[in-house]
Amino acid sequence: MSFDSFFFLLKSAVNNLFRNLLLTLASILVLVLCLVILGSTLLVVDNVNVFVEEIGENQVAVFLDESFTQEQIDGFMTQLAQIGNIEEITYETKEQALQNYMESLGDDYFFENPLEADTFRDSVLFKIQDLTKYEQTMYEVKKLDGIANVRERKDLVARILELRETVAFLSICIVLLFFFVSVFIITVSVKLSVFSRRLEINIMKYVGAADYFIQLPYFIEGMLIGLAAGTISLFVEIYLYQSVLFPLFADFGMFAPVSMSANMPFWLLFFLGAGTVVGIIGSVFPVKKYLKV
Amino acid sequence: MCVLILFKDVSKRYKNGTVALRHVNLEIKDGEFVFITGNSGAGKSSMVRLLMCEDIPTSGDLIVNGSNTQKLSRRQIPKYRRQIGIVFQDFRLIPNLNVYDNIAFSLRVVGRRRREIVRKVNTAMELVGLVHKARVYPNQLSGGEQQRVAVARALVNNPRLIIADEPTGNVDPSLSVEIMNMFLQINRMGITVVVVTHEQHLVDQMGQRVVSIRDGRIISDTSWEKGDTDEF
Ligand SMILES: Nc1ncnc2c1ncn2[C@@H]1O[C@H](COP(=O)(O)OP(=O)(O)OP(=O)(O)O)[C@@H](O)[C@H]1O
Ligand SMILES: [Mg+2]
Numbered sequence: 001m002s003f004d005s006f007f008f009l010l011k012s013a014v015n016n017l018f019r020n021l022l023l024t025l026a027s028i029l030v031l032v033l034c035l036v037i038l039g040s041t042l043l044v045v046d047n048v049n050v051f052v053e054e055i056g057e058n059q060v061a062v063f064l065d066e067s068f069t070q071e072q073i074d075g076f077m078t079q080l081a082q083i084g085n086i087e088e089i090t091y092e093t094k095e096q097a098l099q100n101y102m103e104s105l106g107d108d109y110f111f112e113n114p115l116e117a118d119t120f121r122d123s124v125l126f127k128i129q130d131l132t133k134y135e136q137t138m139y140e141v142k143k144l145d146g147i148a149n150v151r152e153r154k155d156l157v158a159r160i161l162e163l164r165e166t167v168a169f170l171s172i173c174i175v176l177l178f179f180f181v182s183v184f185i186i187t188v189s190v191k192l193s194v195f196s197r198r199l200e201i202n203i204m205k206y207v208g209a210a211d212y213f214i215q216l217p218y219f220i221e222g223m224l225i226g227l228a229a230g231t232i233s234l235f236v237e238i239y240l241y242q243s244v245l246f247p248l249f250a251d252f253g254m255f256a257p258v259s260m261s262a263n264m265p266f267w268l269l270f271f272l273g274a275g276t277v278v279g280i281i282g283s284v285f286p287v288k289k290y291l292k293v
Numbered sequence: 294m295c296v297l298i299l300f301k302d303v304s305k306r307y308k309n310g311t312v313a314l315r316h317v318n319l320e321i322k323d324g325e326f327v328f329i330t331g332n333s334g335a336g337k338s339s340m341v342r343l344l345m346c347e348d349i350p351t352s353g354d355l356i357v358n359g360s361n362t363q364k365l366s367r368r369q370i371p372k373y374r375r376q377i378g379i380v381f382q383d384f385r386l387i388p389n390l391n392v393y394d395n396i397a398f399s400l401r402v403v404g405r406r407r408r409e410i411v412r413k414v415n416t417a418m419e420l421v422g423l424v425h426k427a428r429v430y431p432n433q434l435s436g437g438e439q440q441r442v443a444v445a446r447a448l449v450n451n452p453r454l455i456i457a458d459e460p461t462g463n464v465d466p467s468l469s470v471e472i473m474n475m476f477l478q479i480n481r482m483g484i485t486v487v488v489v490t491h492e493q494h495l496v497d498q499m500g501q502r503v504v505s506i507r508d509g510r511i512i513s514d515t516s517w518e519k520g521d522t523d524e525f
Binding site: 004005206209213 | 407
């Protein structure tokens with residue numbers, strides 16, 4: 001394609017945008033709304049995952065036979081690791097257990113008779129990687145020799161699983177819904193643009209313009225709307241996250257919320273990419289109809 | 294002279310059952326000027342649609358400049374149309390483009406370069422006598438002038454063939470002759486011209502080949518009398 005043609009197509013696309021300026025602005029606005037909802041959903045999912053990681057620590061504690069030698073303990077840990085689907089295996093002495101417990105209570109607690117380390121027991125702590133295989137893995141663990149007692153937090157595991165599923169389901173619904181809404185918005189906008197230009201398209205067909213040449217301005221138009229909305233959304237999202245969502249998660253206090261700025265390349269790609277993709281997809285359908293002549 | 298357009302036993306039946314053309318056989322040679330006349334509903338525009346490859350014959354073959362229109366692929370159709378210039382009864386000028394840009398439009402959308410566009414548009418405007426109206430918008434032009442712009446737009450891409458469907462239908466009857474003369478002038482440049490019209494009196498005074506159709510059939514062709522054709 002010659003430079004003259006490219007310039008002509010770009011000019012047509014920009015003209016389209018300005019010819020229906022109000023509509024263009026309205027669709028950008030709605031698209032920004034959609035993209036911000038999409039972005040926020042991803043951020044919430046991200047944070048939920050971090051939260052789940054956090055509360056999922058030390059899910060299982062195995063108390064070993066008190067008579068176990070250090071060698072036997074090491075052997076047990078190795079065997080445990082070999083089962084697979086287990087991570088963050090740590091050995092906690094009763095002194096450490098006491099200290100952790102005191103720390104978890106905070107400074108406000110005061111005991112008249114200080115707790116003794118002997119109240120606690122040495123234990124092996126670990127976490128199940130894939131919670132859906134929890135039962136299976138625990139069955140294997142319990143087959144190992146030398147286990148005096150196992151402390152599981154089955155209800156917590158069940159809750160985590162449930163929370164994850166709910167969040168995944170909701171986020172997929174929201175993403176799909178707003179993806180379609182976005183495509184629809186672009187479609188409407190481009191459709192009107194195509195409609196107001198149907199005479200041009202008709203003449204283009206008669207004088208022998210190639211189909212791609214007829215379609216390109218609308219592609220570009222959709223893409224420009226998408227890009228503009230994507231750029232605006234990125235800034236809106238940064239602001240929204242810093243001033244509302246982040247403090248909200250932080251107040252919750254149980255985990256350190258994810259930082260958006262640490263992942264800026266991803267978010268830049270996400271908003272500009274989503275905007276562009278939605279813009280292109282949305283502008284495919286409306287032109288097709290008028291290509292027949 | 295070689296044959297430019299050949300209707301070989303062409304019939305056209307629309308989806309709703311209307312038969313618009315019945316066994317049409319017609320040969321138009323390169324460089325000819327032909328009027329196609331007939332009453333409303335006779336099938337004139339249907340012939341034009343077939344020529345523009347907007348539609349294909351239900352049976353028979355239509356061969357234009359060596360290509361069978363039925364066999365053209367989607368990608369070939371635009372190329373095919375570039376050798377044909379079309380003029381409509383309703384002008385179809387783009388209202389927000391001035392005369393120059395309306396004419397240039399048909400070159401821009403087929404990817405021509407700026408320099409070529411400037412040169413060709415100016416030539417076309419001279420040909421239809423509208424150079425002084427280059428920056429004027431269609432709504433500031435008379436019907437006759439608008440039609441001349443449309444003719445210039447059809448001409449600008451150097452077509453082999455110009456097709457006009459009722460080009461005088463929307464212009465003042467006193468200007469009809471002027472427009473027809475313009476087509477004659479274009480024909481003299483070596484371009485084949487097919488003009489569809491139902492203005493019999495106009496056709497009669499031009500002294501060109503006339504093909505008459507009625508109910509989708511060719512009922513007369515002045516070239517028969519001259520004995521140019523050996524068919525029928
Ligand atoms: N797209 C279509 N679908 C069905 N029938 C059609 C279609 N186009 C035309 N016809 C019918 O085919 C016949 C021929 O129509 P056509 O438009 O070719 O006539 P015409 O000679 O151009 O008439 P006019 O002088 O009024 O323009 C008419 O009976 C018309 O109703
Ligand atoms: Mg007609």
